[in-house]
Amino acid sequence: MRSEADLILTRAKWASEIFRGYDRERTQAIVQAVAQAAFEKAQEYAEWAVRETGFGVVEHKRFKAEASSRGLVEYYRDHDFVNPRVDHERMIVEIPRPAGVVFALAPATNPIATVYFKILSALMTRNAIVFSAHPASRECCNHATRLLAEVAERAGAPDGVIQAIDEPTIPLIDEFMRSDKTSVILATGGMAMVRAAYSSSNPALGVGPGNGPIVVDDTGDCKKTARYLVDSKSFDNGILCTADSIAIVYRSIAKQLRIEMERVGAYFCKEDEISLLREFMFGAGSLNVKGVVGRDAPLIARDAGIRVPLRTRILVAPIKKIGIDEPLSKEKLSPVLAWFVAAGKSEAFTQARATLRMTGAGHSAAIHSSDPQTVLDYATSVEAYRVIANTALSQGASGLTTNLAPTMTVGTGFFGRSSVGENVGPMHLVHWTRIAYAKDASIDISSFDGKQLKFSGPLASAPSDGVPGEDSGSRAAPPAEPRAPVSPGNRRQAGKGRPVEEHTEVDLRSEIRRLIAEELRRNRGE
Structure with missing residues (x-):
């Protein structure tokens, strides 16, 4: 008896073998249709995700979904993942080779944007994709996946190119990960799941946790910095892995920055309130997911026993040390920001490094400074592959408000024990066969320009x-070539x-x- 995983993957494998023979025009038509459908459903799915999971802010989830649909396609508009690339100077011709079947995991914290992002990345590179949603967001994720599958098929994609697992379980996910029909695993989620992906014997693109330190020196614009810090930490209630975790502020600017942050919605906890918050968030020995993750700041404060104004957007907890014995210096996935006052550059950089050594190695960091040398020194000092300067970390590291590649899967590289250090995108789902001529070859390889690929291989004749x-x-x-529509009577x-x-x-x-x-x-x- 064949298993559910094998049946789904067999169907996906067949679809991927057909899909890899599509030309760029047909591929782009499918991508555009799916991106438009996803964009139009962004508001509906944002509401559904918040309702189902209890995490985040509808408006911000809609923004992420829009950025991960039409925004993603626009970013890669000039990238060609289908046709051969001819490098005349180096005498090299490159042929794209899609991965095949992508097995993708989506977290409950960022469900719809992740579904959009991974499906479109797979389609742009002519891969089939099978989705396993987190149980807490299964309904909205599976509905979105099936909707986009229908749109893709109507636009000409092979049947089975996009699929979702109805009832994911750990044994079933493990079977998908270990199957020889799975070409690559695109793992976004908790460390246990990512480690399982890397242990599967199949290629995997996994990511690690964030814990972004933000250094603020005394050379920048205090009002702008305050706005960026509060906007970033409150974005989707701090649920992104790229969210700020600890503001490390020079003593010379700390008082003024605090005043400016309070003006735009930050509430600085008093000493006794810090203890209450720490106990509520980490009293059981680990993060209180149900009570904290992705919830509004006033609700977290209320449940912790702290009275704050209703307009409060983030809670700020001043701490005296950074390390494993200070839970508030760990990743919090909520609109709660730790606050550490440093004597100057040396101590600030040291504490930023300590933050990432504890949690978040290889992920993201930020700095607010008008001195280019300070920015350069900081980026060299911290073990992070994204250092965001003078803007919001949460949105900037994801490529939503910077020119980094827009992504919902952030690589942590060597520092974070990940296979990829940059923002993951469609380019990671296609490899290239390289035809190389001798350096002194007299052949004019311009004859390769415009050549079309002819495919053969293990495709069933029907x-x-x-x-x-x-x-x-x-x-x-x-x-x-595309087929003209055939009427039922002539079929x-x-x-x-x-x-x-x-x-x-x-x-x-x-x-x-x-x-x-x-x-x-x-x-x-x-």
Whole structure:
């Protein structure tokens, strides 16, 4: 009896083999259709995600979803992941090779934007993708995944190119991760899940936790800095892994910065309130996820026993040390910002390094300074692959308000024991075969310009040859050109052994569905 994972992955494998034969025009048409549908549903899914998980802010989730749909496609508008690349100077021709089947995980803290981002990254590079949503956000994620799958198929994508797991369990996820039909795992979530992905024996792109330190020196604009700090920490109630964790402020500017932050919605906790907050957030030995993560600042304060104005956007907790024995210096995933006053540059940089050594190595950091040398020294000092200067860390490190690649999967590289250090994107889901000529070769490789790729390989001549993806029958490439619509009355029946070129896309989808149904009936002994 074949397992659920094997059936889903077999279908995805077959779809990926067909999809990799699409030209750029057909691929772009699918990408644009899916991006537009996702963009139009951003508000609805933002509301659904907050309602289902209890995390975050609707307005901010909509912004992330819009940025991860049309915004993502616009960013990569001039990137070609389909056609050969010809480097005339280096005498190298590069041929794109899609990964195949992407197994993707989505966290409850950032569900819809992650679904949008990963699906579109897969489609741009002609990969199939299978999604496993976190149980806390399964309903909204699976609905979005299936909606976008329908849109992709209507736009011409192969049936099964986007799929979702109905009821993910740890054993089932482990089977998906370890299957030889899985080409790469795109893991966004807790460290346990990321480590499992890396231990699966399959290629994995995983990320680590954040814990961003923000150094503020005495050369910048205090009002702007205050606004950036509060806007960043309150963004989606501090739930992004790129969110600020500790503001490390020069003593010479601390008093003025505090006044400016209070003007824009920050509440600085008193000594006894800090103790209450610490106990509420970490009293059980770990972060109080249900009571803290992604919740509004006034609600956290109320449940901790602290009275704050209703206009409060973030809670600020002054601390005297940074390290494992001060829980408030750890990642908090909430609108709670730790505050440390440093004597000057040396102590500020030392404490920033200590913050990332404890949690968040390789992730993100920020600095507010008008001195380029200070910015350069800080970026060299801290073990972070993103250092955001003079703007909001949360949005900036994700590429939402900077020119970094927009992403919902932030690599932590060597420092964070991750396979990738930059912002993960579609470029990580395609590799390139390189044709290299001798340095002194006289051949003019401009003859490669405009050449179209011809594909062959393990493609079933038709789904009726057997379960998609299994070896049987003759082999043929997918159609090279788009088919004109065929009316139901003129549609020919798909027969066994006929080449793919003789089938319409609708015929293929119907045949795949019939095959899967037959396979399920056989497994049930019907």
